[in-house]
Amino acid sequence: MRIRDIGATALAVALLAGCGTDGGGRGGGSDGGGLGGTLTVLAAASLTDVFTDLGARLEGDHPGLEVRFTFAGSSALATQITQGAPADVFASANPDQMAVVTDAGLTDGEPEVFAANVLEIAVPADNPGGVTGLADFAREELTLALCAPEVPCGAAAEEVLDAAGVPAAPDTLEEDVRAALTKVELGEVDAALVYATDVAAAGDDVEGIAVPEAEDAVSDYPVCVLADAPNPAAARAFVELLRSGDGQAALSAAGFRLP
Amino acid sequence: MSRAERSVPAPLLIPAVVAVAFLVLPLVGLLVRTPWSGLWPQLTAPGVGEALRLSLVSATLATAVSLVLGVPLAWVLARSRIRGRGLLRALVTVPLVLPPVVGGVALFLVLGRQGIVGRWLDEAFGITIPFTTTAVVIAETFVAMPFLVISVEGALRAADARFEDAAATLGADRWTTFRRVTLPLVAPGIAAGAVLCWARALGEFGATITFAGNFPGTTQTMPLAVYLALQRDPEAAIVLSLVLLAVSLATLLLLRGRWLGRSGAGAVP
Numbered sequence: 001m002r003i004r005d006i007g008a009t010a011l012a013v014a015l016l017a018g019c020g021t022d023g024g025g026r027g028g029g030s031d032g033g034g035l036g037g038t039l040t041v042l043a044a045a046s047l048t049d050v051f052t053d054l055g056a057r058l059e060g061d062h063p064g065l066e067v068r069f070t071f072a073g074s075s076a077l078a079t080q081i082t083q084g085a086p087a088d089v090f091a092s093a094n095p096d097q098m099a100v101v102t103d104a105g106l107t108d109g110e111p112e113v114f115a116a117n118v119l120e121i122a123v124p125a126d127n128p129g130g131v132t133g134l135a136d137f138a139r140e141e142l143t144l145a146l147c148a149p150e151v152p153c154g155a156a157a158e159e160v161l162d163a164a165g166v167p168a169a170p171d172t173l174e175e176d177v178r179a180a181l182t183k184v185e186l187g188e189v190d191a192a193l194v195y196a197t198d199v200a201a202a203g204d205d206v207e208g209i210a211v212p213e214a215e216d217a218v219s220d221y222p223v224c225v226l227a228d229a230p231n232p233a234a235a236r237a238f239v240e241l242l243r244s245g246d247g248q249a250a251l252s253a254a255g256f257r258l259p
Numbered sequence: 260m261s262r263a264e265r266s267v268p269a270p271l272l273i274p275a276v277v278a279v280a281f282l283v284l285p286l287v288g289l290l291v292r293t294p295w296s297g298l299w300p301q302l303t304a305p306g307v308g309e310a311l312r313l314s315l316v317s318a319t320l321a322t323a324v325s326l327v328l329g330v331p332l333a334w335v336l337a338r339s340r341i342r343g344r345g346l347l348r349a350l351v352t353v354p355l356v357l358p359p360v361v362g363g364v365a366l367f368l369v370l371g372r373q374g375i376v377g378r379w380l381d382e383a384f385g386i387t388i389p390f391t392t393t394a395v396v397i398a399e400t401f402v403a404m405p406f407l408v409i410s411v412e413g414a415l416r417a418a419d420a421r422f423e424d425a426a427a428t429l430g431a432d433r434w435t436t437f438r439r440v441t442l443p444l445v446a447p448g449i450a451a452g453a454v455l456c457w458a459r460a461l462g463e464f465g466a467t468i469t470f471a472g473n474f475p476g477t478t479q480t481m482p483l484a485v486y487l488a489l490q491r492d493p494e495a496a497i498v499l500s501l502v503l504l505a506v507s508l509a510t511l512l513l514l515r516g517r518w519l520g521r522s523g524a525g526a527v528p
Contacts (some may be wrong), residue, residue, distance in 0.1 A: 075490035143372070143390060148473060150490035171390040172472025173479075175486060179469070186364075187373040188389050 036064030039234040040086065042077040043069060044093035044152070044221065045178045046117060049201045050254040051091070058234075058241055065234055073151045073176040074098075081106055081226065088235035091223040091242075093117065093177075093195075094152035098222040108229065111222035114242040115256040118218050119156055120196040121209040122184045129190030134213050136191060137161060137168045145180045145192035148173040153180070156217050157193045164213040181206065195219075200255030218257060286504070293501060294494045301498040306475050310484040311502060317392060317480060318460035321399035325407045325456045330449060333411035334437065348412075355405050362401055363469025370397065370470075394471035395478050399460035406459050407452035414448020415441070454511060461507055 039058070043051050048071045055067035070077070070087070074097040081090055082104050090107070091114070092098040098111045123131050129142045137144055146168060147154030154173065161168045171189070174180040180192040185205045199208035223242060225235040241247045248258055267275075294301070301307075335341065336348050354362055370377040370388045380386045388394050422444060426436040442449075464482040471478040473487070481503040488496040 073490060079489060079493060143387070145472070148487050148490070150487045170474070172474050173487075175468055175473065175483075175490075182364075183472075186367050186371060188367055188371045 035062040035234045035237055037066070037231050037234065039065060039067045039088050039231050039238060041067065041069050041089040041091065041238060042081065042085070042087045043071055043089075043091040044074045044077070045071050045176045046093055046153075046195050046197055047071065047091055047221070048178070050197075050250055050256070054238075054241055054247060054250055057246070058238060062234075062237075067234075067238070071178075075100075075151055076176075086228070086230055087226055088229040088231050089223065089238055090226055091221060092152075093219060093221055094155070095220055095222055096155075097152065098224065101226075102224070106227050107224040108227045108232065109225060111224040112239070112243065113220045113259045114223050114239075114247070115221040115251045116218050116259060117195040117197055117221065117256055119153070119160055119193050119211055119214040120199050121191050121211055122181060122194045122199050122202065122206050123191045123209060124184055124187045125205055125207055127190075127207060128187070131191040131209065133209065134161070134164050134166055134211050137170070137193070138166050140169045142169075142190040143188070144168070144170045145172050145174055145183050145189045146170040147177055147180055147193070148175060151176055152219060153177040153193070153195060156214075156219055159217045160193075160211065160214045163216060195255075197255035220259070221256070289497055289500060289504075292494075293497055297494070298498060301495050302502065304495070306479070306484065307499065307502065309476050310479050310481050310499075311506065313392070313395070313476070313478075314461055314480040314482075314503065315506070317395045317399055318403075318457050318463075320396045321403055321460040322407075322453055322457040324396065324400045325404040326449070326453060329404045329407040329452075329456075330411055333408045333415060334441070336408070337412045337415035351408055352405055354402050359402055359463065359465025359467075360469050363398060363466040366394075366398060366401060366466065366470040370394075389470060390472040390474065390478060392471075392477055395467055395480060398466040398470045399463045402463050402466050403456045403460040407449075407456040410452030410455055411445060411449050414445040414452075417448075418444045450514075454514060458507060458511070461503070 035058075039055075041051065041055070048069075051069055051071075055069060059065055059067050070080075074092040074094050077090060078092065078097040078100040081087060081101050090098070090101055092101075092111075095111075098107075101107055102111060121131060121134070121136075123129065129136065129139075131142070136142065137146075146157045149155055149158050153176070157168075172183070174183070174192075177194050177198055180189075181194050181198045181202055183189045184192050184194075185202060187205075193211075196208065196210075199206055223239055225232060225239060229235045242251070252258055332351065336344060336351070341347075357365070366374075367377075367389065368374050370380075372378065372381055372387055372389065377388060380388070388397065418441070422440050423436050426440045427433075431439065462482055463480070464486065467478070467480060468483050468486070473479050473483050479487075481499060485496050485499045485503070488499055
């Protein structure tokens with residue numbers, strides 16, 4: 001279902017890109033202005049809030065430009081790109097999924113790491129399960145969520161739990177990190193292992209508990225302009241914005257580590 | 260039969276052929292991309308049989324629940340004279356237009372640990388529904404039951420109410436009339452609705468992964484297994500889809516021959 005929706009969006013984006021007007025712009029951005037049309041960014045689910053803000057900032061600098069995002073699990077996005085989804089930029093939560101795209105020869109230039117993320121425990125605001133650390137993930141009586149091992153947050157969780165020797169007893173293996181977080185927000189699980197940035201974005205319904213064991217499994221976020229980008233100039237401007245002082249400050253404020 | 264075959268008018272034939280192509284070509288696409296040589300290891304991979312069994316069991320249970328609750332509802336919609344039937348019918352179709360993921364969240368808000376009913380179930384009986392096989396059946400029933408209700412209601416409206424009137428004049432009460440006259444009369448409609456309901460339940464993804472979560476053996480049905488396989492290994496996902504497709508087609512063909520065919524023939528005067 002999700003894939004079908006994205007397909008429809010991608011089609012709409014392609015159509016819009018075809019008739020986009022060059023809006024002139026006041027050229028406040030790094031590229032000297034003149035960016036227009038539609039920029040399509042496929043980004044890992046954990047980037048939802050900060051990328052939406054940065055996209056609005058880029059649109060503000062270039063009035064003719066429309067920035068569209070598809071946020072989903074990095075592996076789903078990598079599959080879409082290899083299946084020919086029209087997009088300009090891919091930002092992955094995991095170098096492995098970026099490698100799927102670079103190995104297929106679909107990127108323009110080398111991917112650059114623009115941020116990093118570390119796992120944290122998310123619990124509902126009142127912490128009904130009395131969770132204090134990673135060891136609680138072995139408690140059978142708690143309702144626990146992890147990401148599925150097929151997606152980056154799940155692979156990282158598996159690595160951290162294995163390294164710490166915690167025999168995890170999850171009740172559900174979620175399809176992406178936001179789905180795991182939603183279950184914490186609804187109070188339906190006692191704890192989930194998600195990214196620190198997701199806890200930062202979740203607000204008052206969710207409390208974060210730092211995981212010292214996770215420091216060895218920090219995940220790098222690479223970004224790359226795609227080889228078949230319909231709007232390569234805007235794509236490069238977006239990547240430059242991520243790497244700029246402004247972009248890095250926004251990422252840091254959202255809870256990301258900086259490379 | 261033979262007369263009908265001879266005379267399919269072109270204005271019907273051409274769109275029908277286009278429709279068949281449109282519906283069947285994606286299946287051909289799957290078959291073309293199937294890694295036939297690696298089929299056996301994919302099929303016997305751990306978890307595939309488990310997911311298939313869980314899918315069949317939960318879809319069948321969801322259909323059973325839908326029959327028990329949905330046929331009476333269809334009767335109320337088609338035959339009773341209660342006020343607000345139009346509104347009731349619109350409400351019944353809500354799960355059809357609701358994105359299934361939203362349906363899953365809605366189920367949480369009612370039956371989850373913090374939900375209106377779920378909180379009470381938890382406190383009074385220590386029962387929590389999310390992340391269990393029961394939750395899979397509930398999610399599938401929520402999404403699939405409207406298909407059955409609408410089919411059966413259509414069959415009831417098309418059925419000749421004079422048989423029921425005749426039963427009533429012979430002294431049968433409405434419950435007896437329903438059991439002995441109405442039910443046999445609309446049996447083909449009920450069967451068709453049940454098949455539609457079962458097929459929809461079997462393919463259910465959004466409400467299930469939201470409300471029941473995803474755990475192998477407990478809540479991971481085939482559509483969920485396919486979705487996650489797609490994240491890592493698209494070829495495995497294609498094989499899993501084919502398995503689900505083959506099993507559901509085989510079941511439907513078997514039913515059509517054995518059950519639908521007979522009751523269908525019986526309904527034709």
